[in-house]
Amino acid sequence: MDFDNTSEVPLPKDPLGMIIGQDKAVEIARIAARQRRHLLLVGPPGIGKSMLAKAMAYYVQKPTQEVVVAHNPQHPERPFVFVRTAKDIREHEVIEKKAQGKIVSPEQVPPFVSERLGFRCSKCGAMSSSDEAICPECGEFKLNEREQSSPFSDLLSQVFNVESYYPEEEVHVTEIDETGREEIVIYQRAGGMKVRVLDSEAFKSLTRLEKLKKSKVLVPLKRNTFVQATGASETELLGDVRHDPWGGMPEAGGTPPYQRVVPGAIHEAHEGILFIDELPQLGKLQHHLLTAMQDKYFPISGMNPTSSGAMVKVARVPCDFIFVGACNTNDLGDILPPLRSRILGSGYEVLLETTMSKTKQNIEKLAQFFAQEVILDARIPHGTRGAVEELIKEAEKRAYEVDDVRNALTLRLRDLGGVIRLAGDLAKLEGSQFIEPKHIRGAIKNSRSVEQQLVDKYGNIWRGQAKDHSSSHIISNEKSAKGYA
Numbered sequence: 001m002d003f004d005n006t007s008e009v010p011l012p013k014d015p016l017g018m019i020i021g022q023d024k025a026v027e028i029a030r031i032a033a034r035q036r037r038h039l040l041l042v043g044p045p046g047i048g049k050s051m052l053a054k055a056m057a058y059y060v061q062k063p064t065q066e067v068v069v070a071h072n073p074q075h076p077e078r079p080f081v082f083v084r085t086a087k088d089i090r091e092h093e094v095i096e097k098k099a100q101g102k103i104v105s106p107e108q109v110p111p112f113v114s115e116r117l118g119f120r121c122s123k124c125g126a127m128s129s130s131d132e133a134i135c136p137e138c139g140e141f142k143l144n145e146r147e148q149s150s151p152f153s154d155l156l157s158q159v160f161n162v163e164s165y166y167p168e169e170e171v172h173v174t175e176i177d178e179t180g181r182e183e184i185v186i187y188q189r190a191g192g193m194k195v196r197v198l199d200s201e202a203f204k205s206l207t208r209l210e211k212l213k214k215s216k217v218l219v220p221l222k223r224n225t226f227v228q229a230t231g232a233s234e235t236e237l238l239g240d241v242r243h244d245p246w247g248g249m250p251e252a253g254g255t256p257p258y259q260r261v262v263p264g265a266i267h268e269a270h271e272g273i274l275f276i277d278e279l280p281q282l283g284k285l286q287h288h289l290l291t292a293m294q295d296k297y298f299p300i301s302g303m304n305p306t307s308s309g310a311m312v313k314v315a316r317v318p319c320d321f322i323f324v325g326a327c328n329t330n331d332l333g334d335i336l337p338p339l340r341s342r343i344l345g346s347g348y349e350v351l352l353e354t355t356m357s358k359t360k361q362n363i364e365k366l367a368q369f370f371a372q373e374v375i376l377d378a379r380i381p382h383g384t385r386g387a388v389e390e391l392i393k394e395a396e397k398r399a400y401e402v403d404d405v406r407n408a409l410t411l412r413l414r415d416l417g418g419v420i421r422l423a424g425d426l427a428k429l430e431g432s433q434f435i436e437p438k439h440i441r442g443a444i445k446n447s448r449s450v451e452q453q454l455v456d457k458y459g460n461i462w463r464g465q466a467k468d469h470s471s472s473h474i475i476s477n478e479k480s481a482k483g484y485a
């Protein structure tokens with residue numbers, strides 16, 4: 001190891017390069033990401049399963065689709081679903097822009113239009129705000145009496161002795177365009193001295209927009225390609241339709257069904273990676289997961305049968321994800337056999353390593369690990385070369401104690417990372433510039449798990465546990481003797 005402290009250790013730029021001692025798994029993960037294959041990672045806790053799944057997400061192509069749910073006017077409880085590509089989204093923005101029409105000044109529209117909108121004085125032709133009834137230029141009433149739009153104007157002017165002023169909000173004009181075709185152009189007052197001009201193209205865009213307005217983006221284009229689900233709840237995994245006390249009737253103040261649709265992790269992982277840690281804990285949900293993997297579509301409906309959401313169902317919501325599951329070796333039997341055969345059929349099962357042989361190269365890998373952990377933690381100092389050597393001794397000891405392998409280094413790196421962090425805290429407390437060997441030794445002493453502490457104290461775990469039981473037993477007997485029970 002040619003460095004004085006771990007700040008000099010070169011780090012990989014590649015996220016998969018940060019994973020130590022799992023060369024086979026890393027290679028397969030790389031292929032799985034590129035070829036979109038499923039993956040099952042098997043092994044004890046703290047050896048890099050989650051890390052591997054997350055790193056894979058860097059190698060997955062960026063999403064190209066956005067998933068949208070839309071109002072179904074014929075059957076609101078069966079909202080439509082469709083995908084939009086980046087190109088569609090750009091086109092939509094163009095439509096939105098077109099639908100705004102053109103904003104011009106009153107001078108730029110035909111005089112009779114600006115007159116009827118209340119800008120132009122029909123007497124002298126001067127322009128003024130449409131809020132003013134009297135022309136500030138000639139002092140006359142601006143509107144042309146013959147074109148007064150209110151049928152009550154005569155009556156009103158008699159009763160109140162004022163001339164009523166009702167300029168029009170909007171004037172429709174049939175115009176002939178350059179190609180000789182007739183088209184309707186709409187001129188609208190747009191606040192201040194502004195007129196909005198909507199030609200037929202803008203009008204078409206507006207109608208399209210009106211239809212699209214009743215839609216909601218379920219899964220946006222810009223999203224994370226890594227989605228983790230715990231399987232703690234069905235709705236988290238498969239989505240839901242929220243309850244609405246007004247039965248989804250907008251007339252009654254309710255929220256329409258399509259707006260209450262919530263995507264599940266399987267939908268959010270569309271085009272990306274769905275990671276499920278402790279896969280066997282999914283239990284029966286594994287069936288649904290399998291269906292989603294086979295069909296690449298999964299409906300969303302309200303999960304709570306007593307909720308108004310239960311009446312809503314969105315069919316065929318896309319969920320084309322790469323599945324990465326993780327589990328302990330002991331729990332393999334709790335994974336649904338068809339799910340495993342699906343993974344094997346279009347992907348890989350990988351058993352992760354728990355130790356690596358003690359070679360020069362692997363010793364350097366552990367130095368890299370030390371440096372990585374310091375940087376990831378961001379609050380502890382780097383370690384000296386001596387500290388790394390001390391950690392390597394511990395890694396070798398653990399490979400033997402835990403996994404019964406000699407001349408090897410442990411890959412149960414979460415625990416070893418804990419040692420580094422604790423040592424870092426000790427160094428920091430002392431105001432030391434680096435983590436020194438003594439800090440590593442101190443941390444090892446303090447970071448022993450309760451099981452290890454039992455071994456230290458009683459020689460083995462079981463004797464310690466037996467003692468625990470008997471002592472509580474004695475206490476309860478004493479209590480009952482005193483009449484507590």
Ligand SMILES: Nc1ncnc2c1ncn2[C@@H]1O[C@H](COP(=O)(O)OP(=O)(O)O)[C@@H](O)[C@H]1O
Pocket residue numbers: 018019020021022044045046047048049050051052326369373411412413414415417
């Ligand atoms: N193979 C590894 N290479 C580098 N760091 C690791 C490795 N395994 C575990 N670690 C460290 O331990 C932490 C926890 O690992 P994690 O991937 O969550 O383990 P698992 O999912 O297998 O329980 C990681 O964030 C990392 O700091």
Ligand SMILES: [Mg+2]
Pocket residue numbers: 046049050051277
């Ligand atoms: Mg994990």
